[in-house]
Amino acid sequence: MKTVLNATEVRQSWGSFIDTVTHDRPQFVKRNRDTFAAISVSQLRTILSAYTFTAKITEEEDGTFTGSLNEISDIIAFGLTREDLKRGLAENLIEYANEYIEEFQLYSKAPNRKSHSPYILHVLVKSDLDEVINLIHA
DSSP states (O other): OOOEEEHHHHHHTHHHHHHHHHHTOOEEEEETTEEEEEOOHHHHHHHHTTOOEEEEEEEOTTSOEEEEESSSTTOEEEESSHHHHHHHHHHHHHHHHHHHHHTHHHHTTSTTTGGGHHHHHHHHTOSSHHHHHTTEEO
16 A cells, blocks of 8 residues: 555544545555554445345235345345335345444354445445435346
8 A cells, every 4th residue: 555644643633634534535544563444434435336236026926025135135025015125125234234233243254244244334324214225226
């Protein structure tokens, strides 16, 4: 990495650091052996915009709908209409995202879940349920 700030420098100019991250560009910081990136939520949303969901929907014999997400197949829902189904998928996705971030050390390393990380972050940076619903293509 070209420009890596020292953690001591960052602490000494915290306000300036936050202003740069928020209004200008991401920053990389090194503290001892650890290096991390600081990025604004706006920039993160842009980076994660490619991570959307595709719903696999089945219309049942009784006219209701069952669906799952291709990207995270454990997320399933049922609905009386397609819109109800998408809402249910989004609600379940938010619940899973909160669980994932709480258990990040475990889930981000699990072979069957580690690829979910960017999708989960995209869900977590959304402001409300409707924004999460709009991530689901059906």
